[in-house]
Amino acid sequence: MSFNTIPFLFVFFPAALLIFRLVPERAKNIVLVILSLLFYAWDSVSGLLLLIFSMAFNYFAALEIQSLLDHGNRQTARTALITSVVADLALLGFYKYAGFFAGIFGVQTAERELPLGISFFTFTVLSYVSDVYYGKAEAERRPVPYMLYVSLFPKIISGPVVEYRDIVGQLEHHPVKASAFRSGVKLFLIGLFKKVLIADPLGSSFASLRNSGSLASATAWLGMIFYSLQLFYDFSGYSDMAIGIAKMFGFSIDKNFDHPYISDGVTDFWRRWHISLGHWFRDYVYIPMGGNRCSTKRLAVNLMTVWILTGFWHGAGWNFIFWGIYHGAWVLLDRFAIRKIFDTIPRYVRIALTDLIACFGWIFFFSPSIGSAFGWIGNMFGSAHAGFWNGATTYYLYSNLVLLLIAVIFCSPVPGEFIDSISVRNRNSVLIASIGYAVLFIFSIAAIVSNTYTSFLYFRF
């Protein structure tokens, strides 16, 4: 079930809130686990079995590791951790990567339906067993809080990937404060607005542009901008909704995006985009590999490994691996070569250059292969021989001008800060802000009802 559907917005979500509110304190967690499993099963019954198996396997794995550590048997605990990690990755690999690897060796294999959210829940359970092994948290003997951590419905399908150490303190008791609830509602509505009223229309224009035949250079550039904005609003919208819903159930989850398109360097960009995934790779891959406390050569290897894995996590394709290498190379350049030069140029130019680097990268994201990505880049530089600008460019630019302007303006924190500043001034402002959010909700619902359902882009990962 997706957050941007009528059954979720008007049936599941209000019912879940009501049930959660009505049940006694001691039953809240078990109710939330049942609701989360129902939410997941709505879209994927076979996936639900896998999710349950994965949860059960890692539940016992963590208890085994904890028992071994408690008896001072670190070596065997390490073996238990490694076998658990291998088993978890094997499950992910079977569904997500087996076809890719078989294809490398020329073996044609059956395509498998990717269980919903498998990349996210696998990283969640890996976080759990690793945190237990590294002593960041104790293994949870009670199944309910543990299951709640893995399956909590706002984050099960597309994250944010919450690390166990960061949320363990909230699992047993997570009272819903009125201020947190209000802030959750606000965040949810902002996320819905981002998805339904910005990302979806941009996606529709991008899909149309993409299939409009030979692209003039400017049209190809415009397509890259459409997709870059769509991806941001789609995924950050989802993340806002997920974090907002979690707040309404008493959980505090860190933000997943922090205005990435105002970053003034590649490293800065990746501190602001899909923050939870970046933290996961930092804590469970980069730091165990030695992090930055090593030689320059080793550091470069560590960074590039993390980036190749990040690319590969997004999809089993050479285009994603290339995307990882592309960003790894920019991060290395940023760190070792161009940072000092970058710092000497005006901030707006740095932001523009960073956005250009990021947007070029997204071409490898939306293209089905490296070849077609380079084909698109070729179009941007005139390889389609359709000129720099034609009627299609004018049409796509002018028919989306307002949308583009809104999308670009809301990439910056200024509109949000402005709305916050006027809404705290006095009581009337709070009322006006509330009416504003209600109007936003009505417009979003109108758009959902009148348009074809559009899935979130990150569901495919």
Added chain:
Amino acid sequence: MSISLNGRARVYAAAKWAVAILAVVLIAVHSAGTKMSSTSFDDMKEAVMAAADTTNMLEADSQMIRRLYGIDPDEYDGVLLWYPKTNMKSEELLVVKLRDGGQMKALEQAISARKDTLLQSFRGYGAEQTAMLENSVTDLRGNYAFFCSADDPDRVHQAFLTAY
């Protein structure tokens, strides 16, 4: 094995591997049930079209596919869509060959949403069209997706199954 040092750890390890074995069995059974088709999209299209009556339908171009189903045909190995000539009819035929298994979920949602839209537009006055939609056949099978709303959707579905 040093696991023998700790009876509790041994129990947990046994439980862990028992779960893993169960999971492997489940995956094996599930995978065996989803046979993939090696039929090319063109062959499938030919077989389905031979069984379908498209008198009341028009073939959709990429733009129309995106409009009606919200999917991008370029992301699939093949998409065939015939849609009603007028908005007073509810015949429809969709055949999609997937590029990868991960696309099935989005496609399932797209078909379901389209069917709901059609049902909503006929509910209350178009009893015949509503009945046709309620008898429609949706089959998500391996690397193909099929949806048919017609007087005799089973005949077209049978052609799809035979070609599959």
